[in-house]
């Protein structure tokens with residue numbers, strides 16, 4: 001069975017509020033490397049020890065290697081020694097007309113590295129905010145639990 005972290009805290013218990021996480025994501029957004037789309041996205045991932053791991057989108061002339069802000073933050077945190085399923089929340093922000101939502105690839109990575117009930121705080125630079133859980137963003141996701149059932153792991 002997939003272990004669900006108990007480290008997910010309500011927004012009131014966190015060291016960073018939803019708004020503060022979006023503000024941190026907005027700062028990371030400024031670091032985006034987007035010479036082709038000029039579409040900046042920022043992310044801020046809160047680890048269980050209260051540390052923030054920022055991410056921005058990083059584009060590539062070959063397009064395919066482009067990395068989204070959410071995955072940049074998640075991979076950065078893993079590289080910094082944080083373990084999967086231990087994160088409290090992630091905020092993502094862009095200059096969209098509505099709160100920006102993670103792409104399908106990022107939703108799959110969120111399912112892999114975050115607890116199903118972890119909040120994903122989506123915002124835009126106009127100040128709008130929408131919160132959904134990782135599971136709500138990718139219902140019926142293929143996950144490590146599927147591999148375990150078949151005995152591959």
Ligand SMILES: [Zn+2]
Nearest residue numbers: 068102103106
């Ligand atoms: Zn993405």
